[in-house]
C-alpha cells in the first residue's frame with residue numbers, strides 16, 4: 521500500500537473511527553494540535569535514531585510488545601529479522617508468524633504494535649493476536665487507541681475474524697484502551713506463572 525493511502529486510512533480512522541470507537545480526534549486535537557502526518561509503517565532502517573531514543577525512554581520498564589526486546593545494536597539485522605518473521609521465515613519454535621508495525625509521525629516512532637497472524641493453544645489462552653505500546657512521553661493522548669484500531673484493521677485485512685486482545689487485569693490503561701475500541705471481555709483467567717489474571721478480550725472486526 522502506498523504511504524499516502526495508509527495516511528488517508530489512519531486519518532479516516534481518527535475522524536470517523538470504527539462504529540464503537542470513542543472519537544479519538546478530540547483527544548488528539550486537544551493534546552497534539554492539528555492533525556499531522558501520522559502513519560502506520562513496517563520497520564525500516566531510516567528510523568534507527570528514533571528507535572534508540574524510544575528504547576532509552578522506556579528505561580527499565582517492561583517492553584511491550586515483545587519485538588522491542590530484541591537486540592537492536594545491529595539495526596539492519598533487526599529490521600531484516602522482523603521482515604522475515606512477517607513472512608513466517610526463520611521463526612524460533614515459540615513464535616508464530618507475526619508482523620511488527622510502527623506508528624510514526626515524521627521521523628518519530630510514537631508506538632509499536634505486533635500482530636500475530638494466527639494463534640496456537642498457548643496464545644489463545646493468554647497472549648492473543650495483538651500486543652502494543654506507546655512511547656512513554658506520548659501516552660494518554662489517544663494514540664494507544666489509534667494504534668490498536670489501525671492494527672485491528674490490518675488483522676481484518678489479513679482475514680482474522682475473531683481478534684484476541686489480552687492484557688493483565690492490573691494494567692488499567694490497557695484495559696481502558698481495549699474496552700474503548702469496542703472489544704468484548706470473553707473471560708478472565710488466572711495464570712500460575714506469573715501469578716496474574718489475564719483479561720481475554722475479543723473483537724469481531726465487523727466495524728472495520
Ligand SMILES: CC(C)(COP(=O)(O)OP(=O)(O)OC[C@H]1O[C@@H](n2cnc3c(N)ncnc32)[C@H](O)[C@@H]1OP(=O)(O)O)[C@@H](O)C(=O)NCCC(=O)NCCS
Nearest residue numbers: 584653654659660661662663664665687693694696697700
Ligand atoms: C496501554 C497503552 C498502550 C495505552 O496507550 P495510551 O496512548 O496511553 O492510551 P490512550 O491515550 O489511547 O487511552 C486509552 C484509554 O485509557 C485511558 N487511560 C489512559 N491513561 C490511563 C491511566 N493512567 N489510568 C487509567 N486509564 C487511562 C484513557 O482515558 C483511554 O480511555 P477512554 O477512551 O475511556 O478515555 C500505554 O499506556 C502503554 O504503552 N503502556 C505500556 C505498555 C503496555 O502496557 N501495553 C499493553 C500491553 S497488553
